[in-house]
Amino acid sequence: MHCLSTSQRAIAQNLTQRETTPFFCYDLDQLAAHLIPLVDQQIVKLWYAVKANPLSRIIQTLDKAGFNFDVASNGELNQVLSQGISPERVLNTGPAKSLQQIRHFVAQGVRIFVAESHNQVIWLNQVANEYDIQLQVLLRVQLRFDKAEHNPLGGNTLTPFGLGCEQWQQLDLKEFKALEFVGLHIFQWGNMLSTETLAELWQAMVKPLLELADTLGIELKVLDLGGGLGIPYQPQQASLDWPSLVEALAQIKQQTGVEELWMELGRYAVGECGFYLNPVVEQKTNYGELQLIVSGGINHLLRPAVTGQAFPAQLLRDSAASEQKFHVHGPLCTALDHLGDLPLPADTSSGDWLVFSQCGAYGYTESMPFFLCHELPAEYVIENGKSICVRPSEPAASYLR
Known part of the structure; x- marks a missing residue:
């Protein structure tokens, strides 16, 4: 249900060859197909809640x-x-x-x-x-x-x-x-x-x-x-x-x-069309528990800290390793920067990319991107099967004065 399609996965893998920091991607082809049955009725007039994205x-x-x-x-x-x-x-x-x-x-x-x-x-x-x-x-x-x-x-x-x-x-x-x-x-x-x-x-x-x-x-x-x-x-x-x-x-x-x-x-219209790509910094074990430290956290995805509910995640590459529960943490200097306890292959480690799905709504613009002065995430769209960069990643110097 939450897995990337074959074409989305191929595009995501290609984009991770260009990007070194976390980024969002929204599949407009998937979105357009999802919207057709929503408007194909005469019962309710639909407005898009722009706050979602x-x-x-x-x-x-x-x-x-x-x-x-x-x-x-x-x-x-x-x-x-x-x-x-x-x-x-x-x-x-x-x-x-x-x-x-x-x-x-x-x-x-x-x-x-x-x-x-x-x-x-x-x-x-x-x-x-x-x-x-x-x-x-x-x-x-x-x-x-x-x-x-x-x-x-x-x-x-x-x-x-x-x-x-x-x-x-x-x-x-x-x-x-x-x-x-x-x-x-x-x-x-x-x-x-x-x-x-x-x-x-x-x-x-x-x-x-x-x-x-x-x-x-x-x-x-x-x-x-x-x-x-x-x-x-x-x-x-x-x-x-x-x-x-x-x-x-x-x-x-x-x-x-x-x-x-x-x-x-809002969420029902666009939530399932987006995903967030996040590089793994390192895997470590602490008090018998597995932890992953990733490059992006609640500075890009605040919802887990607010609701206590994680976005679904998977490893971008194929792995034959058994799944283990990882405590996934972002880069911010606060224990609130916790993206969830997620089942992932045991060999997930530095250099890998995680894909968080269901991120088309209440992702980047709901979050706290300026804390600790990390890069702002790039945003891509997929249209007609091709990826387009709508906004490139920007360093903290672009907003610091």
Whole structure:
């Protein structure tokens, strides 16, 4: 499931003859094929969550597939627009929309926003009046359930995303004449791998969301279910079944009577198309345990330190040696720089390369590349079966002042 294809492996081996430091590679051919069934349905409108991977060639591939774009910062917006994408196809999400940021988005032509607070509603209305336009707004709702499994991202703990139903009910939406409140947004989970659990979560949300829309006087045209669709990082984990998800979404659409269902896909859209190549510095034994020290760590792949879950890894070359458990550590001077306890051939040693897969999302741009002043990783793409360097590796001198 997580192994490189024969052609990917050949390209990776060729690239390691050019590179001496860690690098990322994204297979755009694989990505384009993966996106076809996602957009080939009439149930849900899909937005790409740019936070997952903002590389220009990734954005261009999603654009060609027909995705719209969910952006959460000025930088993400500028990156999307620089690819020739119309601002009409941009949705602004994120918990920290300042008045200044809203002005920037509106000035660039964005007209659809998710409001996460009373202040954001006030600021959106203010900027809409300044520009003499009307903005479309979804209110982000944070629900709490008696059963914690209905909210697996954080149980019933407080998060910065949106407001509860009671808090939204304190706002008189009729006061904001420059805003068209088109719907509600809810997203309270991450990397879900169970189609049944997702369907259960969506069903649990219908009643409170419909009641809130009725109380606020919103004609619920749009229901945005966010993302949270996962990909497997462990061999025993199964992938989500997209056709079954679409069936569950069709039921939600019928129950709520909305004109449109929206989702913002990040990891599920691009996660499986990327891999990360990492040279081994040395193997050593300590207190009876095998360790590998590798050139890149959480400065390039922070997710293992945040989640406690490793990216799948394999040795790039063939080996007949038996597999052993290795504690794999990166080059940073912190014990947090641990990429996982991974099964690898016992003869893995200095000069070898490890391939970490499932790295198309939440890889380099989620990480901490400046700590200890190591090189920034190169980024390659595979397109039409050939590798292209999108960004070469850069030394610390390129960013140190």
